[in-house]
Amino acid sequence: MSRQAIGKANCFHDKGHHADCTLSSYPYMAAFGIIQIILSQIPNFHKLSFLSIMAAVMSFTYATIGIGLAMATVAGGKVGKTNISGTVVEVDVTATQKIWRSFQAVGDIAFAYAYATVLIEIQDTLKSSPAENKSMKRASLLGVSTTTFFYILCGCFGYAAFGNKAPGDFLTDFGFYEPFWLIDFANACIAFHLIGAYQVFAQPIFQFVEKRCNRNWPDNKFITSEYSVNVPFLGKFNISIFRLVWRTAYVVITTVVAMIFPFFNAILGLIGAASFWPLTVYFPVEMNIAQTKVKKYSPRWIGLKVLCWVCLIVSLLAAAGSIAGLISSVKTYKPFRTIHE
Template sequence: MKSFDTDQNPSAVEFGDVFDDDGREKRTGTLMTASAHIITAVIGSGVLSLAWAIAQLGWVAGPVILMIFAIINYYTSTMLADCYRSPGATRNYTYMDVVRAYLGGRKVQLCGLAQYASLIGVTIGFTITASISLVAIGKANCYHDKGHGAKCSSSNYPFMAAFGLVQIILSQIPNFHKLSFLSIIAAVMSFCYAFIGIGLAIATVTSGKVGKTELTGTVVGVDVTASEKVWRSFQAVGDIAFSYAYSIVLVEIQDTLRSSPPENIVMKKASLAGVSTTTVLYILCGCIGYAAFGNNAPGDFLTDFGFYEPYWLIDFANACIALHLIAAYQVFAQPIFQFVEMKCNKKWPESKFITSEHSINIPLLGKCGINLFRLVWRTVYVVGITVVAMMFPFFNAILGFIGAVSFWPLTVYFPVEMHIAQKKLTKYSPRWIGLKLLVSLCLIVSLLAATGSIVGLISSVKAYKPFQNLD
């Protein structure tokens, strides 16, 4: 860490205005920007699929599980926020840095494997989901013109390519600190499509044309078989658990915050705001959606056409989903970009291709800094992710498995273990036992959800037909 004597060096005051205590560019993040990042990371189009999850679990278990995992995710996020600075007050820029500071050893590599596999998986999943939402716009117009029973098919590959082109441009945003405007836009979009889904579900309920609901959800022998009930229940619990998880980018979000007030205090408030907001939306979407559709709730209100009219509102909602995913992609991709770029900078510090910044004038934007390595590497990454998404459009099933595997270490295990190390909790003390019990219970949830995801993945692979249009 650099230190500066302002009495002997007047320019140090100016330095402090431009740079932080670690010599990096002054952080300007606030409670609002951190909350926007969290909402962007947590709320995805999956909020519209929670009616399906509630349908598998029923009126009692569904909302209770939603609340339990909201509390767990907030609780562990506060532990992780407290670990942003090491005991010597040194900043930790990434999740791996935090684990290295408090736990060390092989756990650092395990953390990196879980985190970056999840981040890569999420960017692939976003590419697929955004294309599905864009396809749904065309299908909504088709159903409106030709009737709800019409065969409206469309290819999602051109939309994947267009999504990739947009990401190539946005990926040149140099770092996480410059993403605030994107996250704010994404947060607004998430509220738009969530409230449209809620509004349409309320309209369905008030019309009286509602599905049959049960206290325990889907009925064995009527809606599902006994084995389907079990596996779908596991998958629903997993979907709910992972729908709150933002630990994979929490440290990177916290590293955008200004140092006063203390980053951990602001991050805890942002976590509370983010989790509270998402919980309200989740309960509204899940419960009102279940009331509207009953045990036959679709996987997604909008892209699976639980609603057909008004078609223009369906179009607008799906456009909001696509815009949200365009911004959210960057929130999850930036940690990958920065990880590779920091490694390359350390390994080849003399390479001008890697380290040199070139200033160019761009119409309407003015002067912008361009780094050739950043331009090439990030473009290659986006192209590669887009190609994988095109080859495996059922990847969302794989993403469920990745989420199941990474939820436990990143959201529960590492935050708890670092909290125990930080607070020096006595082994077998009541608090130590309680935290270990929490870790064990969440491990069971992850294993069950992973098993359910594998069963769903097998079904997706069997039905997979490459390069076919979406009907």
């Protein structure tokens, strides 16, 4: 999407903002998949530090650019129509659309905070002094605080700049057209960020499956054997045929699914809704109750249980909104056809 946005930004700059600059996203999706097939052969999560650093820097960069452009738009006085309650029913959207989109937005927010799948893997890479749990507490506090700060700025200034016509992503959905070179740079940062982010979230899945297979079939040579290969510029690299086949198949399947259903916000909302409650709320809360031996029906126990139930309801509503958004999009969408905007 971001690489496609770069091509469209250059087209709009050359031919005008109302030109037909429709581009197919499928070649870029295929290229992204090929890159991920190569990166997926990185043996384990411990080797991903360079990708994690790159993704964090890219995220900070494009968020800062987006906020800066929105602030400049607001300062210039070219702002959209805003309301205390957001989009106007029967003017911008129907009442039903507003409800479902609000729920979907909650799912998108939940996805941004559903990082529990990589917490243990990250903690496993830390040295024991200071204690891993103390380091992770500080890291989580800093990460969540920084993320929340940038998201609030993006949301508030983005809405102030575009009002009820605010696009789903003002960098790729063309809330901004100029300066086109800065938009290109920001979209390139998004693309690099997603390359790293895919691996950060996929590696725990890869390792989980591979560990289970090694445990269940320890005598299977296809699963357990590794071969040393001399890779130019990288030195010796251990290749596992099972790892090569399994990880490649995973990337191919996820890439094809993304091509069939290229509905970014709705898919993110659905994934966020499905993963947020069990992984970010329920299991951590239950582990905390068991570990600290919280007394049943004590104020703390009741508070934690209420938190779980509230987050479950939020996740279910977010899932419903995302599914409604997907159904609405699928009705008018033909797979593997260029989307005209």
